[in-house]
Amino acid sequence: DQQVKQNSPSLSVQEGRISILNCDYTNSMFDYFLWYKKYPAEGPTFLISISSIKDKNEDGRFTVFLNKSAKHLSLHIVPSQPGDSAVYFCAARASGTYKYIFGTGTRLKVLA
Amino acid sequence: DSGVTQTPKHLITATGQRVTLRCSPRSGDLSVYWYQQSLDQGLQFLIQYYNGEERAKGNILERFSAQQFPDLHSELNLSSLELGDSALYFCASSEGLAGGPFTDTQYFGPGTRLTVL
Numbered sequence: 001d002q003q004v005k006q007n008s009p010s011l012s013v014q015e016g017r018i019s020i021l022n023c024d025y026t027n028s029m030f031d032y033f034l035w036y037k038k039y040p041a042e043g044p045t046f047l048i049s050i051s052s053i054k055d056k057n058e059d060g061r062f063t064v065f066l067n068k069s070a071k072h073l074s075l076h077i078v079p080s081q082p083g084d085s086a087v088y089f090c091a092a093r094a095s096g097t098y099k100y101i102f103g104t105g106t107r108l109k110v111l112a
Numbered sequence: 113d114s115g116v117t118q119t120p121k122h123l124i125t126a127t128g129q130r131v132t133l134r135c136s137p138r139s140g141d142l143s144v145y146w147y148q149q150s151l152d153q154g155l156q157f158l159i160q161y162y163n164g165e166e167r168a169k170g171n172i173l174e175r176f177s178a179q180q181f182p183d184l185h186s187e188l189n190l191s192s193l194e195l196g197d198s199a200l201y202f203c204a205s206s207e208g209l210a211g212g213p214f215t216d217t218q219y220f221g222p223g224t225r226l227t228v229l
Contacts (some may be wrong), residue, residue, distance in 0.1 A: 004154070036220075043114060043202050043220030044155070089154060098168040100145070100218070102154040 003027045004092050006103035014111050019077040021106050023090035026071060030092040030101075035064060035075045038087045038105070047088075048075070080110045115139065116205050116221035124227045130191040133224045135203030137184055143167070143208030144186040145218060146178055149200040161186055162208045190226070198228045 005024045013019045021035075031052040036044035050057040050064045050073070057064050063076045077084055087105045115138035125131055137144050142163045147155040157170035161180035172178075175193075180186045190197060204218040 006154075034217075041222070043116070043204070043222050045114070046217050046219070049217070091155075098143075098160050098162075098216075099157055099170055101157065102147075104154040 002104075003030075004090060004101045004103040006088075006090060006106050008106050009104070010107040010109070012109045012111060013080045015082055016079045019075075019080045019084065019108055019110065021075040021077075021088050021090075021108065023073045023075075023103055024071060025073075025092050025101075027092070027094060027101075028071070029094040031095040032093045033064070033066060033073050034091045034093075034100070035062075036089045036091065036102075037084075038089065044089055077108075080108075082110050082112050084108060085110050114219040114221065116203060116219050118201075118203050118221035118224050120224060121222065122225045122227075124229065125193060126229055127193055127195060129193050129228075130189065131193065131226065133188040133190070133201050133203075133226075135186045135188070135205075135221060137186070137203075137205030138219055141205035141207055141219070142184065143206045143216070144180055144184070145204040145206070146172075146186070146188050147202040147204065149202065149223075150196075150198075155202060158188070167208075193228045195228050198226055200225050 034049040035047040038044040066073045089105045091100045091102045117136045145160045146158040158172040160168040178188045200223045202223045204220045206216045206218045
């Protein structure tokens with residue numbers, strides 16, 4: 001049972017445009033969500049997070065939106081740059097636990 | 113560089129064998145997490161240690177075990193290896209703030225690629 005789903009395995013976006021990566025979850029006990037970026041031959045790198053008490057968190061070009069009623073979060077990258085090309089994982093954690101559940105990732109390719 | 117080191121980088125072994133993967137957390141981090149990433153899969157949480165004690169357990173097989181030592185480094189032991197154990201194994205560390213998990217960001221190592229032939 002995949003509690004965190006990233007239904008788009010890949011996404012291609014033109015440089016300078018917006019990239020939108022989506023993530024859906026099923027567990028209503030999740031209260032903390034994170035996005036990680038992963039380059040080939042490296043470990044995932046923390047990008048941005050959001051707690052369930054917020055619906056938006058922004059850090060530079062990266063914004064995460066959380067829609068609790070739809071159990072959906074999205075990562076917006078504006079403007080997209082070629083260096084953003086990587087695999088992006090969303091992850092979630094339930095209240096009171098230290099166990100993080102990761103999605104299967106979305107491969108983003110930003111075209112120059 | 114996340115500050116988390118993992119050795120070895122690559123490991124090739126045969127079915128039925130036993131291997132040990134090692135992880136050194138970032139300086140000052142008390143928590144260590146282990147994850148498995150199989151082909152086209154997300155990261156599967158295996159186990160977490162905090163200051164030497166097991167804190168959380170995921171879908172870790174009974175053939176797998178881990179420990180965290182007094183110097184805070186951690187080892188993941190995989191035994192009776194099967195072909196399906198071939199995967200990337202990541203270690204992550206965090207401060208493991210007691211009572212403050214909302215900001216407990218995990219920093220990942222580069223991973224160990226295990227190939228079982």
